[in-house]
Amino acid sequence: MKFVHLLLAIFSFATIFAQNPSVNDSLEIRKIYDMSLLNGKSYDWLEHLSNDIGGRLSGSYEAQQAIEYTKAELEALGLDKVWLQPVMVPKWTRGSREYAYLQTGPGATTELDICALGGSVPTAPTGLKAQVIEVQGIEQLKEYGKENIEGKIVFFNRPMQADLIQTFKAYSGCVDQRYSGAMEASKMGAVGVLVRSMNLRIDDFPHTGSMSYGDLPEREQIPAAAISTQDAEYLSSMLKLNRETQVYLKMNCEQHEDVQSYNVIGEITGSEKPEEIMVVGGHLDSWDLGDGSHDDGAGCVQSMEVLRLFREIGYKPKRTIRVVLFMNEENGLRGGNKYAEVAREKGENHVFALESDAGGFTPRGFNFNSSVAQFEKITSWKSLFEPYLIHLFAKGGGGADIGPLGNSGNIALAGLMPDSQRYFDYHHAANDTFEAVNKRELELGAATMASLMYLVDQYGLD
């Protein structure tokens, strides 16, 4: 090759780079994935959050430890700013382990696997014993009428629909029983509630989760517990044999005064448009039964990893990139609301927010809450994700914590969509532990999030 040809070749190569951003972009994205898979930090962070700290229910000692740990880790990354954002959170404690048994006759009892739903009132110290009536949901509860419900424990047993391919849809179709079951049953004179765990498997884990009494006065609030799918099946079959079957429950959970807590925030200040803020986050609190590895330790460490990956590959974002570890998603959403409130007060301009709160499984894509134009711009980047087997770009979604930001201006919201098949095996249960998270799947998720953040930073979404 003559020298002039070489020069021409270099020139055309440079021109291609300048004209077609996707060549450069695909190289940057490759760097992001390589760094996450070969030299990632997310898995180590998760191990500490899960194994050394554990379940991080709002207001708990563990939640406070997690705040201090993640703040220190973000500081060690050398971000431009790291701070705590104060927020008052509800504090509910489970107390000693719940106990329940089923009684089919004198002396004939079988223990049941249950756990109090988050926010439930306790039973009397001596427990609660009553006849059980099974319903398939709130509608059927109302059809039965007060005369059939009064004085009984209502057993909500509508299972998640296994034929729905996306398990979150199956969850949405059932969770009203858990959230509003106790309130509705109380209005009909029930004395307690048992709810089939939101779990597609048949196993022995009761799955907790939030519930609400709405406006019910305190004296009308009745104890509410989740029962494992295995024992839900068992209880249902026992009721078919004997409608007089009684269940005994003992729970000593307690609602306390609100306590001080914090969102943990770190940022890389934008080099060109520092006033345009892009958020990436997950929620730092978790339920107390497991150690919250999938829900949502994974989302937190992936979000932290996005900023670390940018640092490690030497990418200097044009816009301000902020990681936010929200407090209290599980039973109050106080952190998400507080963050949006402060942003409004300060007149901050949030242009994009990405949340990871669907588990640390193999990433499949994203869902978006955005304008049509924004969605079209994002989907034009789809081919850049193909080498990483990311294929789902769906409308509708975002995330609970970033939701409150959605009312301010022209912001686009996005949620990471991992493979959902196993999520509800672990969700809010004692088996949501570090061992249930696969290192590669977690790291692929972090890299996928960083790649989207990179592209939005490069090209904006106006």
Next chain:
Amino acid sequence: MKFVHLLLAIFSFATIFAQNPSVNDSLEIRKIYDMSLLNGKSYDWLEHLSNDIGGRLSGSYEAQQAIEYTKAELEALGLDKVWLQPVMVPKWTRGSREYAYLQTGPGATTELDICALGGSVPTAPTGLKAQVIEVQGIEQLKEYGKENIEGKIVFFNRPMQADLIQTFKAYSGCVDQRYSGAMEASKMGAVGVLVRSMNLRIDDFPHTGSMSYGDLPEREQIPAAAISTQDAEYLSSMLKLNRETQVYLKMNCEQHEDVQSYNVIGEITGSEKPEEIMVVGGHLDSWDLGDGSHDDGAGCVQSMEVLRLFREIGYKPKRTIRVVLFMNEENGLRGGNKYAEVAREKGENHVFALESDAGGFTPRGFNFNSSVAQFEKITSWKSLFEPYLIHLFAKGGGGADIGPLGNSGNIALAGLMPDSQRYFDYHHAANDTFEAVNKRELELGAATMASLMYLVDQYGLD
């Protein structure tokens, strides 16, 4: 609506159905998925194969039990024909548990997690003790030259490449160490071989797998074992501290005479083109350390389920659909070769074969070994799979057992591609057990296979 309008509406509805097969097809495919997810049998079959029978190495009692069990289960489905196809298979036994330790000085030993590679010769009854030399692969082994290798145990320690998104590519890039390492090391005068397990995680499980001495005479065959990734890292760091480090190995595996075994075959004879045969299959044998749930119990029960699903939804295939549970994929491929040989002898016309041998994880798509026209026809069906999140239609692939069919005529071969991230956590190791398989993921795979078989049966691939 007047009666005439109603008639018109019904007529147009019927016309749409007749003209546009995809409407009918999408309904049939929905039925397939619903049946698999709501009323599937694959998981129950897998539980029996895994928990009641266990690891099914060729020539073992367990392999024979699996033959009898699956034959009986296929017969219970009321297929048109069920039979056993005789095939002679190699028989290798592990003997008592392998033992190994590392010695850094007098009396300073640490136990190592190892297992014999399938087909290895044993050590002497008193074991083998020698200095260890680490290499990153066969190339480096040769560079070292005889003078550095002679009398030593060669430790192949090249890890799988974590930055490859499809883990099977990382496996392909490493497995030569396991398959040919002992043969090559023996030629250089080595006395034994340790191979880093083909595993992307760092953990304590040694992963077995097939190896070959090629044409080496018996006296030159040296013992070959896999070492867990954790202990590979440990051994490597000890060698950095002390190049004189010795390892002791004791293995009493044994190669026996070939024994009689069988492929298990069942078929639904085609209603219109019975002479055109479509195969769906997996391999019934497995390694002996775990119970072969992912490799390849999953593929077997999914293949059986394809025929059951057709029966249950009342679909009568035009072509002959044959399920083949191949024997001896792991250490000989005798079953796959025999099936193809008999097919050639009988002049059978095989038009399509689909294999599932990549684990029971969430299905992502298929890879194809086919003509361009066949590939284009198949990809034209892609949208029918979208509701089930099946998106990968890749060229190149098929499967080991159906490979030998590929030389006969115009057959197209396909392999199910499940998500591959976790596959090598379990592959050929003691943790490839029933608990590692998720029911929904397994069932989605079976339905995805049945849907492709249905479409090929409907429209052919000429």
